Amino acid sequence: xxxxxxxxxxxxxxxxxxxxxxxxxxxxxxxxxxxxxxxxxxxxxxxxxxxxxxxxxxxxxxxxxxxxxxxxxxxxxxxxxxxxxxxxxxxxxxxxxxxxxxxxxxxxxxxxxxxxxxxxxxxxxxxxxxxxxxxxxxxxxxxxxxxxxxxxxxxxxxxxxxxxxxxxxxxxxxxxxxxxxxxxxxxxxxxxxxxxxxxxxxxxxxxxxxxxxxxxxxxxxxxxxxxxxxxxxxxxxxxxxxxxxxxxxxxxxxxxxxxxxxxxxxxxxxxxxxxxxxxxxxxxxxxxxxxxxxxxxxxxxxxxxxxxxxxxxxxxxxxxxxxxxxxxxxxxxxxxxxxxxxxxxxxxxxxxxxxxxxxxxxxxxxxxxxxxxxxxxxxxxxxxxxxxxxxxxxxxxxxxxxxxxxxxxxxxxxxxxxxxxxxxxxxxxxxxxxxxxxxxxxxxxxxxxxxxxxxxxxxxxxxxxxxxxxxxxxxxxxxxxxxxxxxxxxxxxxxxxxxxxxxxxxxxxxxxxxxxxxxxxxxxxxxxxxxxxxxxxxxxxxxxxxxxxxxxxxxxxxxxxxxxxxxxxxxxxxxxxxxxxxxxxxxxxxxxxxxxxxxxxxxxxxxxxxxxxxxxxxxxxxxxxxxxxxxxxxxxxxxxxxxxxxxxxxxxxxxxxxxxxxxxxxxxxxxxxxxxxxxxxxxxxxxxxxxxxxxxxxxxxxxxxxxxxxxxxxxxxxxxxxxxxxxxxxxxxxxxxxxxxxxxxxxxxxxxxxxxxxxxxxxxxxxx
Amino acid sequence: xxxxxxxxxxxxxxxxxxxxxxxxxxxxxxxxxxxxxxxxxxxxxxxxxxxxxxxxxxxxxxxxxxxxxxxxxxxxxxxxxxxxxxxxxxxxxxxxxxxxxxxxxxxxxxxxxxxxxxxxxxxxxxxxxxxxxxxxxxxxxxxxxxxxxxxxxxxxxxxxxxxxxxxxxxxxxxxxxxxxxxxxxxxxxxxxxxxxxxxxxxxx
Numbered sequence: 001x002x003x004x005x006x007x008x009x010x011x012x013x014x015x016x017x018x019x020x021x022x023x024x025x026x027x028x029x030x031x032x033x034x035x036x037x038x039x040x041x042x043x044x045x046x047x048x049x050x051x052x053x054x055x056x057x058x059x060x061x062x063x064x065x066x067x068x069x070x071x072x073x074x075x076x077x078x079x080x081x082x083x084x085x086x087x088x089x090x091x092x093x094x095x096x097x098x099x100x101x102x103x104x105x106x107x108x109x110x111x112x113x114x115x116x117x118x119x120x121x122x123x124x125x126x127x128x129x130x131x132x133x134x135x136x137x138x139x140x141x142x143x144x145x146x147x148x149x150x151x152x153x154x155x156x157x158x159x160x161x162x163x164x165x166x167x168x169x170x171x172x173x174x175x176x177x178x179x180x181x182x183x184x185x186x187x188x189x190x191x192x193x194x195x196x197x198x199x200x201x202x203x204x205x206x207x208x209x210x211x212x213x214x215x216x217x218x219x220x221x222x223x224x225x226x227x228x229x230x231x232x233x234x235x236x237x238x239x240x241x242x243x244x245x246x247x248x249x250x251x252x253x254x255x256x257x258x259x260x261x262x263x264x265x266x267x268x269x270x271x272x273x274x275x276x277x278x279x280x281x282x283x284x285x286x287x288x289x290x291x292x293x294x295x296x297x298x299x300x301x302x303x304x305x306x307x308x309x310x311x312x313x314x315x316x317x318x319x320x321x322x323x324x325x326x327x328x329x330x331x332x333x334x335x336x337x338x339x340x341x342x343x344x345x346x347x348x349x350x351x352x353x354x355x356x357x358x359x360x361x362x363x364x365x366x367x368x369x370x371x372x373x374x375x376x377x378x379x380x381x382x383x384x385x386x387x388x389x390x391x392x393x394x395x396x397x398x399x400x401x402x403x404x405x406x407x408x409x410x411x412x413x414x415x416x417x418x419x420x421x422x423x424x425x426x427x428x429x430x431x432x433x434x435x436x437x438x439x440x441x442x443x444x445x446x447x448x449x450x451x452x453x454x455x456x457x458x459x460x461x462x463x464x465x466x467x468x469x470x471x472x473x474x475x476x477x478x479x480x481x482x483x484x485x486x487x488x489x490x491x492x493x494x495x496x497x498x499x500x501x502x503x504x505x506x507x508x509x510x511x512x513x514x515x516x517x518x519x520x521x522x523x524x525x526x527x528x529x530x531x532x533x534x535x536x537x538x539x540x541x542x543x544x545x546x547x548x549x550x551x552x553x554x555x556x557x558x559x560x561x562x563x564x565x566x567x568x569x570x571x572x573x574x575x576x577x578x579x580x581x582x583x584x585x586x587x588x589x590x591x592x593x594x595x596x597x598x599x600x601x602x603x604x605x606x607x608x609x610x611x612x613x614x615x616x617x618x619x620x621x622x623x624x625x626x627x628x629x630x631x632x633x634x635x636x637x638x639x640x641x642x643x644x645x646x647x648x649x650x651x652x653x654x655x656x657x658x659x660x661x662x663x664x665x666x667x668x669x670x671x672x673x674x675x676x677x678x679x680x681x682x683x684x685x686x687x688x689x690x691x692x693x694x695x696x697x698x699x700x701x702x703x704x705x706x707x708x709x710x711x712x713x714x715x716x717x718x719x720x721x722x723x724x725x726x727x728x729x730x731x732x733x734x735x736x737x738x739x740x741x742x743x744x745x746x747x748x749x750x751x752x753x754x755x756x757x758x759x760x761x762x763x764x765x766x767x768x
Numbered sequence: 769x770x771x772x773x774x775x776x777x778x779x780x781x782x783x784x785x786x787x788x789x790x791x792x793x794x795x796x797x798x799x800x801x802x803x804x805x806x807x808x809x810x811x812x813x814x815x816x817x818x819x820x821x822x823x824x825x826x827x828x829x830x831x832x833x834x835x836x837x838x839x840x841x842x843x844x845x846x847x848x849x850x851x852x853x854x855x856x857x858x859x860x861x862x863x864x865x866x867x868x869x870x871x872x873x874x875x876x877x878x879x880x881x882x883x884x885x886x887x888x889x890x891x892x893x894x895x896x897x898x899x900x901x902x903x904x905x906x907x908x909x910x911x912x913x914x915x916x917x918x919x920x921x922x923x924x925x926x927x928x929x930x931x932x933x934x935x936x937x938x939x940x941x942x943x944x945x946x947x948x949x950x951x952x953x954x955x956x957x958x959x960x961x962x963x964x965x966x967x968x969x970x971x972x
Contacts, residue, residue: 037883066886068878097877100862104806104901109850117859120849121806481860488858519877521901643862714862 039070047515048075048569050500052154052492053088053095054637055176055198056080056222057500059570060089062493062515069093069493069515078570079224079508080199086221087635091646095474095491096519100643100714102476102488103520114464114482124523124531127485131443132535134468134484135167138441144168145409146438147468148427151445152176152452154512155489155525157498159445159472161390163529166541168387170411171439173424175452178737183347184337186419186736190348190601191355192364193591194372197503201373202336203577204228208368209329211240211322213264213354215338218248220632222339238329240322242267244629245657245701246694255322260313261627261699261742262344262618268353269615270308271323273300275360280327282362289579289590290359292600292612299612311615313696330361332368345731345740346616348419352601353613359597365589371577372589376507378499379557381550384540391422412436416737418607423737425453425730431462441468445525446489449479451639451705454727454741472528475643478708488522490514495524496547499554508572509558511551511565526550609735619731621745622679626658627699628744630723639705639724642716645760652760654720655690657701658748663691666748675749676700676721680728686752687721700746718755788830793926793968794918795827796961800911800934803957804856804867805902807849815842824960831967836960838953851951864948865941865958870905872936877903885933889913892925910934931969938962 044065051058051072059078063071072093076083095101105127112118122130138146148171151160156174164172177185185195205228217229233239233252241250242257242264250256259267275281276297286293305316305323312319326333335357341347355364363369388406412435413426424447431439442463449463450456463469463482471483474491489495497512518524526547533542544550552562560571576582582589592598605611621627635641635650642648656676663669673686684707695701707722726746730739802814814820821839828835842848853859856867870881882905889895889904894913896904903909910933917926942962946955 039883066883094876097879099866099868099871099877100858102858104857106853106858109846112850117854118850119853119858120846121853121857476858476860476862478860481858486858519903 039065039068042066044070047513048566049492049512049515050078050080050154050510050569051085051089051092053092053641054086054222055153056224057154057198057502057510058085058089058223059510060085064515067516069096072493074223075569077568077572078510079504079506079572080502080510081223082227084223084227086223086226087647087650088221088637088641089223091635091641091644093493094644094646095641096493096516098475098643100476101474101491101519101522102480102486103522104488105521106486106488108484114469114484115460117481119481119486122485124521127487128528128531128535131468131470131485131487131532135441135536138467142438142440143409145171145411147441147443148172148431148439149443149445150174150424150427150447150449153446154492154497154500156445158525158529159443162498162541163533163538165386165388165390166533166538167536168408170388170391170406170408170414170422171427171430172391172411173422173427175424175447177421178423178425178739179342179452179454179741180340182342182419182421182423182736182738183351183733184339184341186421186738187348187351187355188337189419190592190598190603191352191359192597193595194589196337197373199373199502199504200225200336200339201371201503201505201577202228202334203366203368203371203505204232206368207232207237207332207334209238209240209326209333211242211326211333211335212249212253213242213268213335213338214343215336216243216247216249216631218252219634220339221634238325240325244696244699245631247631255318257312257314257318257322258696260311260696261629263308263312263615264343265346265350265353265613266303266308266311266615267314267319268350268357269300269303269613270305270312270319271326271357272296272353272360273303273307274305274320274323275327275357276300277304278324278327280324281360282330285331285362285366286360286599289364290597290599291594292598295600296356296612303615311617326357326361331363331366333361334358334363334369342730342733342738342740343742344616344618345733345738345743347733347738347740348735349610349613349616356599356613359599364597365577365579365582367578371505372575372579372582373503373505373577374507374575375503376501376509376571376573377558378501378509378554381544381554383543386541409437412439413737416732416734418604418609418735419737421737423732423739425455425739426732426737428453428455428459428462431465432458440466441470442466443470443472444479444483445472446474448477448639451478451708451722451724454724454730454739456725457728472525474522475640477639487528488520489528490518490522490524494518494522496526496551497524498526499551505575505577506572507575508570509565510570511562511568513566604735619743622747625679625745625747626662627742628676628678628723628726628746629699629701629742630704631701633703633705636703636705639708639722642705642708642719643714645715648715648719648760651703652719653688654703654706655688656721656748657690657692657695659695659697660691660693662697663689666750668748668750672750673752673754675752676726676746677749678726678728678747679745682726682728683749684721684725686755689748700748715760718757789968790918790923790926792827792830792964793923793930794915795823795830796964796968797911797915797918797930797934799823799827799957800961801908801915803954804906804911805908806857807845807852811848812845815839815845824957827964828960831964833960833963833967836956838956843951843953847951848953851949851954855945855949855954864944867907867937868903868905869907869910869933869937870903872933872940881905881933885910888929888932892917892922905933907934907937927969930965935962935965935969938965 058081059075074081074085106119109118149164239253241253305319309316412430471480500510675685706720708716942958945958949955
């Protein structure tokens with residue numbers, strides 16, 4: 001052979017390396033003989049940004065050396081983290097350096113089916129042009145409203161708000177609304193005239209008595225919420241936990257009320273009854289700030305603890321005692337609203353009942369109860385007016401838009417819900433049926449369609465019917481590899497995003513900035529949205545040349561700048577947390593029609609709903625089945641982190657919790673493997689049994705997010721079972737659009753094989 | 769086959785191995801650089817012209833191995849591109865053989881091995897091209913580095929890079945490629961190259 005020929009051949013492919021200098025070493029020392037230099041031995045820079053590994057958005061300090069992020073810590077001056085960080089935050093670096101990341105745009109091979117997973121690489125220009133061409137064809141044929149956008153995460157600014165509004169579609173859904181906080185926010189809006197917001201405004205530092213209703217603090221870990229909760233208990237605050245399961249929080253409680261699932265509203269009504277009939281409520285507060293106490297007094301008369309006891313399966317004396325203790329500690333007593341509130345379908349009314357208990361304690365806007373979380377002041381970027389206003393809402397609730405004639409068709413679920421919300425799961429049927437009009441295209445940004453939206457089979461059927469399906473993500477999750485075009489986003493450590501405005505006791509703005517350059521040919525969401533917008537003829541909405549210009553312009557409206565924000569990371573403002581702060585300024589904090597807290601909602605009555613909460617008995621399951629309850633792992637975020645070996649080493653699979661006696665009756669013990677089969681015959685597993693007395697006998701429990709089913713999934717695959725897969729049913733809340741998910745029942749089917757899976761430590765060694 | 773002392777591959781008096789080894793290594797690295805980068809017109813041309821087949825055959829002859837059939841009867845180019853994505857770029861749950869030499873030794877991307885590689889390349893007067901939208905320890909990049917060194921008659925350094933970095937990847941991942949490769953092409957070539965590199969850099 002002649003080497004010169006090979007070099008000629010090679011000439012076409014050379015491009016990876018450059019000759020730097022001719023003063024080359026004479027020989028290459030044996031690299032393996034050298035001890036590697038520790039990353040922190042050299043120059044280390046610190047970049048302030050905020051975390052993306054859950055929605056709490058903790059301020060972090062990223063330590064960078066040699067162009068790589070090595071460590072992420074909490075940022076002491078950030079109110080979300082106060083210098084501490086949870087395992088998910090600390091493990092997030094592994095995602096940036098995950099070899100399984102999406103690396104460059106991919107286009108589905110012509111002739112292959114969605115879900116087949118056959119792709120070719122493409123340039124950004126080609127990929128974006130294919131998408132733009134598809135979107136414009138849909139607009140031409142069906143109208144712009146026939147494109148839907150599903151979005152989740154910090155970047156949803158671009159794909160859940162900005163681009164859809166510029167494009168003009170109301171069909172924008174975020175799971176954080178109808179599959180999470182929708183009922184909580186709707187109830188708050190129609191009770192207090194204010195939402196709760198992404199940072200629950202509980203005045204932990206001043207409260208003396210806490211009642212958690214189905215609220216798994218410590219398992220659904222939100223950094224400073226957990227810090228504050230722990231400090232409150234350390235300070236001596238009393239804790240009551242209402243939960244069918246002896247949760248981590250219950251293990252810290254002074255009293256655990258193992259309530260029958262689905263009967264929480266009955267318990268709350270009984271507490272209202274005690275507070276009213278025993279004259280324990282804060283009469284001065286109620287007189288001054290509320291409307292409807294007479295109606296409420298009459299309404300709750302029948303709902304005595306003795307009435308609630310057989311419904312809830314709780315001791316009436318315990319019910320009464322908690323109501324009295326709440327009153328004794330008021331107003332420094334609080335029943336926090338929790339976050340995931342889509343349980344049984346009547347959830348807005350349950351949340352109303354919870355808020356009414358708090359109101360009777362006189363704690364709303366008062367130290368030790370709820371403070372008023374004000375958003376920080378900052379102006380939007382002065383782009384041309386969008387044809388439609390963003391309407392999808394977010395963690396802080398639905399926007400409740402569509403009240404004016406926009407000239408565009410309403411969303412396909414319009415009219416279903418009193419709150420005029422858009423429910424992500426309700427946009428899917430129109431992809432199949434074409435009613436009331438066809439959804440022909442979908443851009444899914446950061447939403448795991450198969451692990452967050454119930455009825456997976458329906459979602460897959462819908463995807464097959466679309467003219468265009470685009471996925472924008474960081475990892476090749478199951479649903480991503482169904483898309484026609486896949487766009488790889490840079491991770492949060494590699495990108496800017498829009499400013500985050502946190503409503504808080506001290507409102508603040510967080511900046512996300514890149515700690516390192518994006519790996520491979522990945523791009524930040526803002527760049528993708530803008531480039532797509534330009535190809536769609538939406539130039540006037542994207543008149544900013546780059547994100548730095550955009551951010552600097554916005555920050556200039558508060559007398560700051562991007563340069564200053566990069567140094568500070570977090571910009572804290574003054575708030576108005578208590579009623580007294582508002583009254584000093586003659587301001588009314590309550591945005592209800594009456595201008596007061598509405599114990600009785602005339603708006604609900606006018607719309608044909610109960611103006612005050614009423615208990616509805618939950619549907620019972622088939623004989624021999626158990627209600628399926630679910631919760632969180634403190635080291636995982638939804639179904640997003642199960643391919644992160646750092647986190648999987650801490651919590652590598654889920655188990656199905658079942659009461660010991662029930663397990664024994666089925667001939668099962670801890671460590672056995674079973675299939676879970678729901679009321680519709682949907683089966684998932686195998687999953688290990690955890691027989692325990694920490695759970696009632698009428699339900700089972702599992703942690704959400706496990707049970708990925710992908711043949712080549714190396715870390716996440718086949719570890720545990722998926723609760724979402726077993727949720728073939730949900731019950732809609734007609735007020736908020738929330739999808740009640742705790743209406744599914746499962747049987748445990750013995751005889752499942754123990755999965756033969758490689759040890760996680762072995763996978764970690766391979767890192768693939 | 770010459771014996772290489774990895775602690776002093778150049779020896780005190782210059783190369784201790786012959787022209788044949790350098791030729792074989794150069795050929796192998798040409799193939800690695802061509803095959804493990806994103807398949808484009810260059811690879812299509814190399815296959816259509818039979819050039820890749822010729823080089824593979826010659827390499828097989830020189831190393832006493834069976835010549836791979838793939839370069840003479842490759843799958844259609846679309847299949848090749850799809851297989852490449854599925855094996856090396858993205859697939860549900862992750863690819864079976866990420867084409868990064870650091871992964872053969874470390875638990876994550878951009879780990880200590882990449883630091884060492886960068887340091888080694890810098891010592892040899894090489895640095896990654898800023899236009900290269902890949903990681904510095906991509907197989908194709910390392911193969912190019914080896915080839916550049918050979919071109920400059922720095923055979924010892926080329927062999928050390930090969931044994932330290934390239935071989936480790938093929939030892940670890942060649943079978944994984946073969947197991948997951950529907951097209952058969954990349955699997956066969958990965959195993960062939962593993963055997964070649966074992967012959968050329970036996971201390972790996």
